[in-house]
Amino acid sequence: MTITHPAVPAPAPQIVEPATYDQLARVTGRHDWWRPIVGTFVLLGLSIVAEMWVFGQFESMAASLDLPKDADGFRILSDLSDTALTLAGIALGIPALALTVWWIQRRTLGSVTSVTGRLRLSWLGRCFALAVLALGLSMVAMGVVGALIEPETTSEETWVGWGTFAVTLVTLLCLVPLQAAAEEFIFRGWLLQATGSFLRNPILIVIPQALLFGAAHGWGTVWGFIDLVVFGVVVGLVTIRTGGLEAAIALHVTNNLTSFIMSSTYVGGLGTDETAADMPWQYVAVDMAVIVLFAVLILQLAKRYKPAVNASARIS
Template identity: 45%
Template structure:
């Protein structure tokens, strides 16, 4: 009898043989507590180092190495989510932490590298179309503002390249990874987990404008659907990284890198353009996933009884 291998979708990878109803909640508590501890530790160490170096205080009244260092620290503090998330999967849910990455148990780097240029084109179209629509509707898009200069631009861009991938990946592992699978362990279908993580993702960015909040929910839904549809976080990480990196580099060029705004403050012009861009990105990614035969589910082998082997009868007497 052949071995039976049921196919397990990405959002159900948290429901292992060790699953209990309380494990998703306990794991979420570990993620929150662990992240808070790491953030406090990081802020404390950075403040002590700045104080020992005789640095002045920033706008928050903390010793600081400057606005660019504060920006880098903020992004790294978001990345502090990663260790608690992996620990929650491994220690609380008792499964390999790599199952947060994909159905193969690891982050599929070749597939991620395939998604990155597609995401870059999508973000470029979004920003270009949004700026054009804003200008056409009489909004001041700031293209006539003074440039920051090569020094600040290069310094800001280098910092962004170093920290944005970690920050964006951490947000994806939290929402499209941990939350999607935690809720998915309690729900058979994918749409409730997708909806829950999308709302949480939008809320974590603040309420902002109605347009911006709605667009964040749409981003979360599309990224969550792609995660389930392609069996991993790669497509979502690629889009998130390119969105933050390209928009951040553009802000660095105009010296507005330190403006305290999030995607929740997005104007309606960008939100309107973002809808078809997100849908087009999803369509292209699904097409590429089919052509490259990207694994979309995990084949979990189930033990079956060993076949019965008929042994030849042995005569108790001598052969003649």
């Protein structure tokens, strides 16, 4: 006697589609419409707590050294200490983000880093090489522009001395890369992917984080704000097109590190309140041109080395 069994339907195939960097929050970890919104507030709260913790540590150290207080009751720190305090507070945005993506979305920080789930070191090195080239061109161009718009300016800057400069340089080399990377992880990383959870058009996706990036640097000149927004839009699009944060991190780190080191060479340089938001339009024109040039060069380099730009992920 032949025993027959009812046909068992084949399991439904998993739905798999290539996901670009901006869509990774949809396809990694847990995705619900509310998670990017709640996660943004959680990230903001954790970042504030982290900065308060750093500030508290500095205040305790200053109190143990019996440093004088200002009119508001806070300890008076040196320009280097104050700069280190700010940089360290921003740098802690990285562990705050790592906790947020795990807690709210059950995914790893790697999914914010690139479509491969990690920092692609060889690609990062190539991006740094182009960033240094772009920055060199920028410095030459800004020097020419500066000579044209301020021909009579005489410098009264005083060299800080080799001992002070050496200590400052080591401090900046340790903290500035972390600070700049943290800003990229938050703006071109979390915020870009959070917007990508609701939108599909890359142009629309990069605009919110670019506006917030400009606002986060303070309100200076209109041109300075436009420059920061352009930076956010361009590197946001480059991040999507190259599948990760490496190019954005390279440009941001190179730019910030150079600016801080140049400011640290003269007395009072680190104490200035001026930021990129305060640039006049002549410098902004140069800076925006260099940002666009960097993007063009990076995209050409990507055609040659072909970094991964998509991640195959199961859609639930």
